[in-house]
Amino acid sequence: MVNETKRISPEEVSAQLDACKRVKELTEKIFPDSPPTYYIETFGCQQNEADSQRLAGICRLCGYVPADDIKAAKLILFNTCAIREHAEKKALSIIGETKHIREKDSRVIIGIGGCMVSQRARADKIKASNPYVAFTFDTGAIHAVPSLILGALKGEKRKFILSDNFGIAEGIPFYNDAPYKAWLSIMYGCNNFCSYCIVPYVRGRERSRRPEDILAEARLLIENGAKDITLLGQNVNSYGRDLEEDTSIASLMREICRLDGDFRLRFMTSHPKDASDELIAVMAEEEKIVKHFHLPVQSGSDRVLSAMNRKYTREKYLSIIDKIKSAMPDCSITSDIIVAFPGETEEEFADTLSLLEAVRYDMIFSFIYSPRNGTPAAEMDCRIDRAVANDRYSRLLALQDTVTAERNARFVGRTMKVLCEEVSKTDPGMMTGRGDTPRPVHFAGDSSLIGSFVNVKITKSDLFSISGEIV
Numbered sequence: 001m002v003n004e005t006k007r008i009s010p011e012e013v014s015a016q017l018d019a020c021k022r023v024k025e026l027t028e029k030i031f032p033d034s035p036p037t038y039y040i041e042t043f044g045c046q047q048n049e050a051d052s053q054r055l056a057g058i059c060r061l062c063g064y065v066p067a068d069d070i071k072a073a074k075l076i077l078f079n080t081c082a083i084r085e086h087a088e089k090k091a092l093s094i095i096g097e098t099k100h101i102r103e104k105d106s107r108v109i110i111g112i113g114g115c116m117v118s119q120r121a122r123a124d125k126i127k128a129s130n131p132y133v134a135f136t137f138d139t140g141a142i143h144a145v146p147s148l149i150l151g152a153l154k155g156e157k158r159k160f161i162l163s164d165n166f167g168i169a170e171g172i173p174f175y176n177d178a179p180y181k182a183w184l185s186i187m188y189g190c191n192n193f194c195s196y197c198i199v200p201y202v203r204g205r206e207r208s209r210r211p212e213d214i215l216a217e218a219r220l221l222i223e224n225g226a227k228d229i230t231l232l233g234q235n236v237n238s239y240g241r242d243l244e245e246d247t248s249i250a251s252l253m254r255e256i257c258r259l260d261g262d263f264r265l266r267f268m269t270s271h272p273k274d275a276s277d278e279l280i281a282v283m284a285e286e287e288k289i290v291k292h293f294h295l296p297v298q299s300g301s302d303r304v305l306s307a308m309n310r311k312y313t314r315e316k317y318l319s320i321i322d323k324i325k326s327a328m329p330d331c332s333i334t335s336d337i338i339v340a341f342p343g344e345t346e347e348e349f350a351d352t353l354s355l356l357e358a359v360r361y362d363m364i365f366s367f368i369y370s371p372r373n374g375t376p377a378a379e380m381d382c383r384i385d386r387a388v389a390n391d392r393y394s395r396l397l398a399l400q401d402t403v404t405a406e407r408n409a410r411f412v413g414r415t416m417k418v419l420c421e422e423v424s425k426t427d428p429g430m431m432t433g434r435g436d437t438p439r440p441v442h443f444a445g446d447s448s449l450i451g452s453f454v455n456v457k458i459t460k461s462d463l464f465s466i467s468g469e470i471v
């Protein structure tokens with residue numbers, strides 16, 4: 001297939017990096033006593049977290065240093081989510097509070113990016129109702145943030161960027177305060193148009209980064225201490241289809257595994273229609289790839305799957321699960337489930353429950369259907385009564401809790417290689433890390449272990465975690 005993906009030119013990226021220098025010079029005059037501070041509030045998914053690392057890289061190159069608190073910041077950036085109405089409301093409420101920060105100090109710059117403001121109606125509303133917001137930028141315009149900050153510092157007109165053709169920009173700096181755990185975006189956007197999902201409308205069509213750019217970034221991450229790298233994309237299984245070269249997620253992962261270093265590799269998220277045999281084989285063969293497959297099913301009913309425009313059947317999905325299990329009998333499998341999709345009958349919901357029993361997921365991320373304006377499902381009749389939806393949701397969780405507890409118990413008695421990530425939030429004498437399971441692993445230790453691999457003998461498991469001792 002011909003490569004039609006728009007690439008932001010190196011000259012344009014270089015002009016933006018130059019704008020960072022000019023911001024720095026200007027802020028040294030505006031804030032003569034100490035460097036100004038930045039604060040980034042991130043909502044939503046891992047892709048937004050990865051995008052926020054780019055924003056942090058830009059802020060630092062512009063001479064800003066991190067603020068402990070939003071109220072102390074001179075540059076406030078919001079990276080918003082549109083996947084659920086709740087996420088938008090929460091973001092709008094916090095954005096509203098920044099009005100007072102700006103009233104106290106007119107040097108404060110407030111900018112909003114992400115999926116919420118990639119929708120014209122939302123961007124227009126913010127333009128009209130939040131005059132203290134200096135700029136908004138859609139998900140394809142992160143590379144343009146330096147010139148937006150520069151324009152705001154110079155008192156130029158407010159700007160609201162909405163692209164009609166998202167591209168890929170290479171060479172934008174990033175900053176990760178936990179470099180041992182890295183996100184690596186390999187593609188952006190989505191072509192699937194699941195009927196409930198806003199993503200294709202706010203992140204554009206699928207576009208893949210070139211393998212050489214991804215490999216160069218992977219090398220840099222490993223040099224900087226990355227021990228756990230997650231390849232990111234809305235549907236990483238279709239990676240490379242828009243590129244001229246013959247590549248795929250499987251061949252890309254194989255190449256990354258060839259890089260020197262003690263690291264492991266994950267990927268998310270996957271679409272079952274594109275989960276290939278080649279991908280399963282590479283996962284099984286490569287030691288560095290974590291044996292965890294997140295394969296969102298959304299529903300166990302063929303009629304609902306068709307109404308969701310998911311492009312696979314229950315039978316097809318279960319056949320992929322069989323292949324994963326036969327190639328990797330101990331693989332952790334997780335999924336996303338939507339409960340009470342418009343028109344879902346009790347029998348159709350029972351199909352989802354029976355699918356859960358058949359697959360025996362390690363964990364699920366489940367949601368009650370929430371309509372998003374602009375998606376086909378939002379126009380569908382037969383909304384499910386809230387009480388019925390809540391009841392189905394509770395039954396789904398109750399079933400999955402039983403399965404999860406059983407799945408977690410299989411690790412007891414085993415020794416697991418765990419990346420120590422942080423001090424436990426509930427017990428300062430305990431550390432939390434991740435192994436080959438989506439569940440956190442707890443063990444006694446101290447902060448000197450953060451960022452290193454330890455072998456943990458698992459002694460206990462419950463619904464939410466597993467724990468053990470370093471051996």
Ligand code: SF4
Nearest residue numbers: 190192193194197199
């Ligand atoms: S695959 Fe479907 S659910 Fe996932 S981002 Fe694309 S449209 Fe949304």
